[in-house]
Amino acid sequence: MQYISIKEAIEEQIESGMLAEGQKLPSERTLAESFSTTRVTLREALQQLALLGKVYKEERKGWFVSASPLYFDPSHHFGFKKTCQQQKRACSVKQISLERTLASKEIATYLQLPPFSYVYLYITSVTLEGRKVALQYQYVPDIQGSALKEMLEGDDIISVLNKRCLYDADGVSFTFDIAPATHFESNVLRLSSSSMLLSVIQTVFNQAGTPFLLQKTRYCHDAIKIEVGKMPLPKTR
Amino acid sequence: MQYISIKEAIEEQIESGMLAEGQKLPSERTLAESFSTTRVTLREALQQLALLGKVYKEERKGWFVSASPLYFDPSHHFGFKKTCQQQKRACSVKQISLERTLASKEIATYLQLPPFSYVYLYITSVTLEGRKVALQYQYVPDIQGSALKEMLEGDDIISVLNKRCLYDADGVSFTFDIAPATHFESNVLRLSSSSMLLSVIQTVFNQAGTPFLLQKTRYCHDAIKIEVGKMPLPKTR
């Protein structure tokens, strides 16, 4: 198993600090030659490292050393901005689109809406220290959704909704999954079309027990780790 | 992108019911010939399907169609047995090993133990309708751990511990992650050494707020889905 030893060799380079966080690895051809092997075998080794979260790949750009992850707690309704502030990470959340659309069956079920309901869909991207690491789809029922029209670039969706209706801070349920990136997601996050992304789907309830926000976060597993019901771990950066 | 259309062709065969749950796919060589391509490209297509959770692979056995998943809620301390009963799935939990061992740094941190503490490590495998789909590592501090000696094959660890100390049903915190299977895990679950497994790490607290059980579940993502704070979804099987 040649690719195992190649994996370990590159891993050691990273652990030892020879390759810094965010640094680009040499080209696949160069690396393959270094290890006297072919690109196929080399890519196998890199894919192992990607699974481990040590490296990641940008479409047609190359392979990069992963930075230390952000810890995210989906049992809160905090946005990424607040989470990043707490962990002293430089993060920016950018609007991609905002539209009113017919709720899919899945969305309607989560939000307990009747058929043919409309929802507002607010899509944002999350950039952590220069790298796009997540996409967020936020679905708001039509009733409160009109509040979003007043929203300004950079506003937190929860803050805006909070002006309209109070919510119960404990009222969050969530789901965890894994799925390959869609075409849209690959484009935005600059991933290969084959990349896998993890998903967290959070439903936020108001005090009456009615769901009023569905938040689906699709993220790169090497960049964001899920920590439920814990304080963020002390970081070593 | 030939592998995309191959992926979709096989996917359609599965969705249409031509390939039943648990059924073995034809050999890679046969499939490659069917699609007039090489094994490399074909395996790319199958890996995509594996990411989607539609198929899975057993080491040196071949590719199989995934069955519908079990929904597991880590915010409870229910074992798999109870979860399976609720969802009317045939599941068996089998002991692999039980030993007293020095707590690693990670385990000691989670269980809030001082250095050089001993823990009991109870390892079980979870078989869902004939397929091994998960491994569980359960760590119990030395104090309560001796109770495990009385445990019989098939006993639930929580039930046994419950005789010794009461616990607070809400006192569960947990973490998600993803990591490649270890050598041991590949062997037990019959996976390729390269396979990725999802992890849930649950810490169960007693009424005094002291952690008394750490439970790490390593599972195949196509076979088990995480559902937090929800009732199991209605199944269509």
Place this chain on the structure above:
DNA sequence: GAGTGGTCTAGACCACTGT
């Protein structure tokens, strides 16, 4: 023993990136 998946070689062409 035939067939399988696991691993690997040594190329190739294309679309795209960065300069």
Place this chain on the structure above:
DNA sequence: CAGTGGTCTAGACCACTCC
């Protein structure tokens, strides 16, 4: 335009499974 990653071909040998 040179170089890169994305994709693909057409083989090969080995260890293992299944019959």
